[in-house]
Amino acid sequence: MLKIENQEENGHNILLLKGEVDASNSVILDEAITQLVTNGSKSILVDGAGLEYISSAGLGVFMSYLEDFQEKEIDMKIYSLSDRVFEVFKILGLDQLIRIYPDKKTALLA
Amino acid sequence: MIKLPPIHIGKLSLLLAILVWLALLFVNLVRLVGILNQMDPGIAIEFTWILQTLFFITIYGFYKHSITKSTQSDFLNLIWRGASTGIFAVAIYIIIELFYGSLGESKLAKDPFLETFFYHVHFGLVTIFLVSTSLLWQHLILYQKTKRVVKQWQAYEIAMLLAMFLVFFDRGANEYPFFFGLVLLGILAIILSTNLKWIPYLTFKEKWKSLLFLSVIIASVGYLIWRTFVREDQWVYPINLTGSLFLISLFWFVLIYAVLSFLVTLFNLPTSSVFEQKLTEAINFQRLSQSIQPEENEEQVLDILMDSCMSAAYADAAWLAMTSEEFPDGIFQERFIDRKTREEISDLIQQRKPAQEWAAEKRLDNLSPLTLRLDHPKFESVLLVPLVINKSIIGKIVLCKEVKDGFNKEMLNIISTFGRQACIAVENHRLLNQAILNERYQEELKIAQRVQKSLLPTRLDHNQFFDICAYSNAADEVGGDYYDTYKLDEDRYVLIIGDVSGKGTSAAFHMSQMKGIFQSLIQLNLSPADFMIKANAALGKCLEKNHFITASIFIINTAKQTICHSRAGHVPTLFHQVKENKADYLEIDGLGLGILRNMHYEKHVVEKTFTYQSGDVLVLFTDGIVEAKNEKSHQFGYERIKTLLEVYHKQNPPEIQSKIIDSLHAFVGGNGLIDDDYSIMVVKFAEQNKES
Numbered sequence: 001m002l003k004i005e006n007q008e009e010n011g012h013n014i015l016l017l018k019g020e021v022d023a024s025n026s027v028i029l030d031e032a033i034t035q036l037v038t039n040g041s042k043s044i045l046v047d048g049a050g051l052e053y054i055s056s057a058g059l060g061v062f063m064s065y066l067e068d069f070q071e072k073e074i075d076m077k078i079y080s081l082s083d084r085v086f087e088v089f090k091i092l093g094l095d096q097l098i099r100i101y102p103d104k105k106t107a108l109l110a
Numbered sequence: 111m112i113k114l115p116p117i118h119i120g121k122l123s124l125l126l127a128i129l130v131w132l133a134l135l136f137v138n139l140v141r142l143v144g145i146l147n148q149m150d151p152g153i154a155i156e157f158t159w160i161l162q163t164l165f166f167i168t169i170y171g172f173y174k175h176s177i178t179k180s181t182q183s184d185f186l187n188l189i190w191r192g193a194s195t196g197i198f199a200v201a202i203y204i205i206i207e208l209f210y211g212s213l214g215e216s217k218l219a220k221d222p223f224l225e226t227f228f229y230h231v232h233f234g235l236v237t238i239f240l241v242s243t244s245l246l247w248q249h250l251i252l253y254q255k256t257k258r259v260v261k262q263w264q265a266y267e268i269a270m271l272l273a274m275f276l277v278f279f280d281r282g283a284n285e286y287p288f289f290f291g292l293v294l295l296g297i298l299a300i301i302l303s304t305n306l307k308w309i310p311y312l313t314f315k316e317k318w319k320s321l322l323f324l325s326v327i328i329a330s331v332g333y334l335i336w337r338t339f340v341r342e343d344q345w346v347y348p349i350n351l352t353g354s355l356f357l358i359s360l361f362w363f364v365l366i367y368a369v370l371s372f373l374v375t376l377f378n379l380p381t382s383s384v385f386e387q388k389l390t391e392a393i394n395f396q397r398l399s400q401s402i403q404p405e406e407n408e409e410q411v412l413d414i415l416m417d418s419c420m421s422a423a424y425a426d427a428a429w430l431a432m433t434s435e436e437f438p439d440g441i442f443q444e445r446f447i448d449r450k451t452r453e454e455i456s457d458l459i460q461q462r463k464p465a466q467e468w469a470a471e472k473r474l475d476n477l478s479p480l481t482l483r484l485d486h487p488k489f490e491s492v493l494l495v496p497l498v499i500n501k502s503i504i505g506k507i508v509l510c511k512e513v514k515d516g517f518n519k520e521m522l523n524i525i526s527t528f529g530r531q532a533c534i535a536v537e538n539h540r541l542l543n544q545a546i547l548n549e550r551y552q553e554e555l556k557i558a559q560r561v562q563k564s565l566l567p568t569r570l571d572h573n574q575f576f577d578i579c580a581y582s583n584a585a586d587e588v589g590g591d592y593y594d595t596y597k598l599d600e601d602r603y604v605l606i607i608g609d610v611s612g613k614g615t616s617a618a619f620h621m622s623q624m625k626g627i628f629q630s631l632i633q634l635n636l637s638p639a640d641f642m643i644k645a646n647a648a649l650g651k652c653l654e655k656n657h658f659i660t661a662s663i664f665i666i667n668t669a670k671q672t673i674c675h676s677r678a679g680h681v682p683t684l685f686h687q688v689k690e691n692k693a694d695y696l697e698i699d700g701l702g703l704g705i706l707r708n709m710h711y712e713k714h715v716v717e718k719t720f721t722y723q724s725g726d727v728l729v730l731f732t733d734g735i736v737e738a739k740n741e742k743s744h745q746f747g748y749e750r751i752k753t754l755l756e757v758y759h760k761q762n763p764p765e766i767q768s769k770i771i772d773s774l775h776a777f778v779g780g781n782g783l784i785d786d787d788y789s790i791m792v793v794k795f796a797e798q799n800k801e802s
Contacts (some may be wrong), residue, residue: 031438093679
C-alpha cells in the first residue's frame with residue numbers, strides 16, 4: 001500500500017510518502033514525480049517519514065530521474081527516512097547520488 | 111454355366127409365393143374337374159388350406175423383408191406404397207371386369223375354369239394388398255416404440271397366425287370360434303389403431319398428401335371388400351379362399367387404421383403450423399446450446415440467434431446492435447431493413463421512456479425482452495432483446511413487426527430463453543479461448559523457467575582448498591537472481607552474486623544479460639573494480655531506464671589465501687573469521703550497476719583485499735532473504751543471518767545453507783510466501799596445510 005500526498009510550500013513541491021513502495025505500486029511514485037517534472041517544478045522534496053519499506057523497484061524510480069534532474073536543474077532532496085529505509089538507499093549507493101537529510105529543517109537549509 | 115445367385119430371402123419368398131399360388135390354382139382346378147365330372151379327385155380339402163396358409167406366410171415373408179429393407183421412416187413413402195398397391199390391385203380388378211364385359215354373353219364368359227382362374231387372381235391380389243398394407247401400418251404404429259405397443263403388436267401377430275390355422279379346426283364352418291376370433295382381432299386392431307403418433311410430425315403439405323394417399327387406400331379397401339364379399343358371393347367356387355378369418359380381420363385392420371389416420375390427419379391440419387413452429391424452436395434451441403467450437407466465431411451464434419428470434423416471433427425485420435470497445439459506434443447487422451429505417455426506429459425507441467429505463471437497468475439478471483408500440487409508418491411494434499454476457503450488456507437485438515402489439519407472452523418467453531442460451535454459448539466460447547490462451551502462456555512460462563534454471567551453474571568451480579554450495583529460488587516462475595563461478599587458473603577463482611531490481615519476467619531477461627556480461631568480461635582477467643566499471647558500462651546500454659543490478663564479486667586466491675572483493679550496491683556479504691570467532695558484514699562502498707550510466711561511475715567503486723584462514727566462512731546472499739517478512743511484517747534482517755552463522759559456522763557449507771534457509775522459512779511461517787527472489791551461496795575455506 002502506498003499513499004502519496006502532494007504539497008506545495010514556498011516554491012518547493014513536497015511529496016509525502018506513506019506505506020510501502022514495491023514492484024506493484026512503484027508506478028504511482030513514478031507518475032507523481034513525472035507530473036512534477038512536467039509541471040516545471042524546480043525543487044522536489046520527498047518526505048519519507050511515513051515510508052515503511054522500499055523495494056528495488058522503488059529505488060529504480062528515484063534512480064531513473066537522476067539524469068533528468070541534472071539536465072533540468074531540478075533540486076531533489078529526501079528527508080526523514082527511517083533507519084531501515086535509509087539503509088536500503090545506502091547499500092545500493094544511492095546516498096552518494098541523492099541528497100538525503102535527517103529532517104525537513106536540515107533539508108531546507110542545505 | 112449357370113451361376114447360383116446368393117440366397118436372397120426376399121426373392122426366394124417371392125418365388126415360393128408364386129409357386130404356391132400356382133399349386134393352389136392347379137389343385138383347385140383339378141378339384142373343379144372332379145366336381146364337374148362328379149368324380150372324387152382324391153385331394154383332401156386340407157391340402158388347399160395348407161397351400162392357402164403357405165401363400166399367406168410367403169407373402170408376409172416377402173413384404174416383411176422388402177419393407178424393412180427400404181425402411182426410410184419417411185411416412186409419406188410408406189403410405190404411398192400402400193396406396194400404389196391398392197391402385198394396382200383395383201386396376202387389375204377393373205381390367206378383368208372389362209375383359210368380362212368384352213366377352214359379353216359368349217360361352218367363355220360362363221366358363222367355370224376361367225372364373226376359377228380369375229378368382230385365384232383376385233385372391234392373390236387381395237392378399238398382397240392387405241398383407242403389404244398392414245405391414246406398412248406396423249411401421250407407422252411402431253414409430254414411437256414403447257414396450258406396451260410392441261407387446262400389443264406381437265399379440266396381434268400371434269393372433270393373426272392362429273387365425274390362419276383356424277380353418278383346419280372349424281373346417282370353414284363359420285361358427286362360434288370364427289366369430290369369437292373375429293371380434294377379438296377386431297378389438298385388437300382398434301386398440302392398435304390408436305397409435306397415430308407419426309401424424310404430428312408431418313408438415314402441413316405432407317399432411318395434405320397423406321390425406322390423398324389415405325383416401326386412395328380407403329377407396330381401394332372399400333372396392334375390394336365390395337368385390338370380395340358382395341359381388342363374388344353370387345358365384346360358386348369349389349372352395350372358399352377369401353372367406354378366411356385371416357383375410358377378413360386384415361380387411362378390418364387395414365380399413366380401420368386408414369380411416370382413423372385419415373380423420374386424425376384431417377383434424378390435425380389446422381394446428382400443424384403450431385407444431386412445426388415448436389419443432390423449429392426446439393431445433394434452434396439445440397443449435398444455440400451446442401457450445402461453439404473454438405475455431406468458430408461468435409457471429410455465427412448471433413446469426414443463429416437472429417434467425418431463431420425472427421422465426422419465433424414471426425418478425426418482419428430485425429437488427430443486431432453490438433457495443434464493442436473496438437467499434438465505439440457499434441456494429442450492426444440488418445435483416446430486411448435498411449439503414450435509414452433502422453436509424454428512424456432507433457430514434458423513436460430512444461424517445462420512449464420505458465426504453466430509456468430499460469437501457470439504464472442496473473440489475474442485469476432482471477433484464478428481459480421489452481415490447482414497445484411505435485409511431486412509425488411501417489413498423490408498429492418492436493421487441494428489444496438484451497444480450498448480457500459476463501454481467502455486462504454486449505448488445506441488443508431489435509425485432510420489428512408491421513402490426514400493433516405483435517409480440518405475445520409465449521414469444522417473449524421463448525425469445526428470452528434464446529437470448530440467454532446464445533449468451534451462454536458466446537460466454538463459453540470466450541472462456542474457452544481464454545483458457546486456451548492461458549494454457550499457452552503457462553507453457554511458455556514453463557519453458558522460460560527451464561531456460562532460466564539452466565543459466566545458473568549446476569557445477570560450482572572450486573578446488574580442494576574451499577568448499578562451496580549455492581541455492582536460488584524465484585518468487586514467480588522466473589526470477590532476477592544470479593550467481594556464478596569462474597576458474598581463472600589453478601589458484602584463482604571468481605564468485606559472483608547478483609540481483610536484478612524488480613522480479614518476474616523483466617528481471618529474468620536482465621539476469622540473462624548479466625550472465626553474458628559476467629562470462630565475457632571475466633575472461634579478461636580484470637580486477638574486481640575494473641570488472642564492475644566495465645559491467646556498468648555494458649549494462650548501461652542494456653538495462654531499461656529504471657532498472658539496475660546489484661552485484662558482489664570475489665576473486666579468491668587459494669595460494670596466497672586472499673580475497674579481493676568489490677561490491678556494486680549489493681547487500682553486504684557476511685564473513686565469519688575463526689580468529690575473531692565472530693561474523694561481520696564486509697563494509698565497503700559501491701554503487702549499483704546501471705544507476706550511473708556515464709564515466710562518473712568509476713568514482714563510486716571500491717576494491718578491497720583481505721586474507722582468510724582455514725575455517726573462515728563467506729555467506730553471499732540477496733536481499734530476498736534480508737527483506738523476507740513474517741505475519742507481523744517484521745523483516746528477517748541482517749542480525750538473524752549473522753547469529754545463525756556464528757552458531758553454525760563449524761558445519762559444512764550445505765549444512766550452513768540449509769540451516770539458514772530452514773530458519774528463513776520458519777520465520778516467514780508455514781503458509782507465508784517469500785514474495786521476492788532469494789539466493790544464497792556459502793563458501794568455507796579448508797585447511798591449507800592438511801592438503802599440501
